[in-house]
Amino acid sequence: MSEVDFKQANERYGANFGDNGKLSIPPSKHLAVVTCMDARLKPEEFLGLNLGEAHIIRNAGGLAKESLRSIIISQRLLGTRDILVIHHSDCGMLTFTDEQLRSKVISAHPGNAAVSEAVNSLQFGPFPDLDASVKDDVAFLKDHPLILKEGNITGWVYEVETGRIREVV
């Protein structure tokens, strides 16, 4: 992507910013959303969230465990309570295993010991079953001693084919 493209887009965005610069840090809906980095997801749009309303945490798969640090900061310092965990259909995380990805990376850098060592030390968190991954992540958060108990923690699947969400747990 050309830097010119997004710089020009940002110029237009800034020119129409209006009163958005007056929003304060704490999310006004007291909500944190954990979801995938997938390019086909715009969580604010498919949930109808306006600027300033919710924390949006995104990583490959929408893994709750990797989001723990962020959720603690979100709840303890910025007052969020409810959490939505949203994984999605056709997710890349359904398509590989740790061993397959490690082999692919190592093959791309033959004889590079630093690469082998680094990639073998990582776990990539793929999951074979979409709904089970949502249930597991919600259970992880509900059971974790550092997650506040007074909010609702729910789990969803976003369907990239239709733009619709369905509740899993």
Add this chain to the structure above:
Amino acid sequence: MSEVDFKQANERYGANFGDNGKLSIPPSKHLAVVTCMDARLKPEEFLGLNLGEAHIIRNAGGLAKESLRSIIISQRLLGTRDILVIHHSDCGMLTFTDEQLRSKVISAHPGNAAVSEAVNSLQFGPFPDLDASVKDDVAFLKDHPLILKEGNITGWVYEVETGRIREVV
């Protein structure tokens, strides 16, 4: 936030989904964006990114180190090359230290050993200097053996007061 609100918003989104369901997994701009979970950021909007164009990775602060797993999956399995690291003004990560947050959490659960043990095992990654945090994160990615060298890795600050980005490195 009421579930009714976002369920209704999602109904409207799904009803106007058009051809978006035909997008494929690899981001068409070959771009990954690493930024903060802050509720005042809509990175797709302030960068002018359409659905399907870029991976969006978000956590508290927009920390590159925590994004490593996601970036590797993004580059190796889904073909992205360029990376934008975007931190922002008025970030919560500028306002606390690990010790302060740990004390706050422990005080909220007096005598709870599971809480103390869990929170003392975590590092929350606050940073005292915004521009330095961007430079550090770009350097971390450029130096990392598992990050591909053929793309551009740049660092930016998004100004929540104006909606504008400025390049740091």
